[in-house]
Amino acid sequence: MHIHKYEKIWLWFGAVCLVGFLSIVGVSAYAMGNQPPSHMETLDPKTATATAPFDKPGLFKKGSKEYEAVMLAQAFTFTPQKLSVPVGSTVTFKVTSTDVVHGFQIPATNVNMMITPGYVSTITQTFTKPGKYLILCNEYCGTGHQVMAVTLEVTA
Numbered sequence: 774m775h776i777h778k779y780e781k782i783w784l785w786f787g788a789v790c791l792v793g794f795l796s797i798v799g800v801s802a803y804a805m806g807n808q809p810p811s812h813m814e815t816l817d818p819k820t821a822t823a824t825a826p827f828d829k830p831g832l833f834k835k836g837s838k839e840y841e842a843v844m845l846a847q848a849f850t851f852t853p854q855k856l857s858v859p860v861g862s863t864v865t866f867k868v869t870s871t872d873v874v875h876g877f878q879i880p881a882t883n884v885n886m887m888i889t890p891g892y893v894s895t896i897t898q899t900f901t902k903p904g905k906y907l908i909l910c911n912e913y914c915g916t917g918h919q920v921m922a923v924t925l926e927v928t929a
């Protein structure tokens with residue numbers, strides 16, 4: 774069988790591109806200690822509210838502008854319902870669900886997690902602009918899904 778010269782060139786070009794692309798994706802996904810932001814810690818969803826740190830959900834100061842937000846996602850709200858940090862703060866959100874799968878999204882930021890019962894989802898975000906940020910559920914979780922949101926205030 775004869776393969777035209779240009780066809781061979783383009784076949785090789787395609788193969789090289791594919792290998793290059795997969796290498797870039799494969800390496801960059803795990804470069805600099807990157808890992809999926811969720812599902813590294815597990816806990817029993819039935820006893821989540823009695824298990825530290827979720828027995829005392831809230832916002833905790835960890836450094837001069839560092840906070841940890843321990844949050845519960847439950848149909849159909851988040852606990853705590855109000856959070857406030859000064860502008861420039863870095864907040865690490867640790868979230869779990871006590872019932873069904875919920876979402877955890879802060880529009881206009883990179884914060885977007887799936888909250889699965891039995892797992893702790895963690896993500897860190899620095900808030901450089903003051904304002905009121907909505908934390909909302911973006912996974913359909915039942916009849917009250919559309920009201921499942923709380924506010925994070927970033928004060929100037």
Ligand code: CUA
Nearest residue numbers: 910912914918
């Ligand atoms: Cu929780 Cu939708």
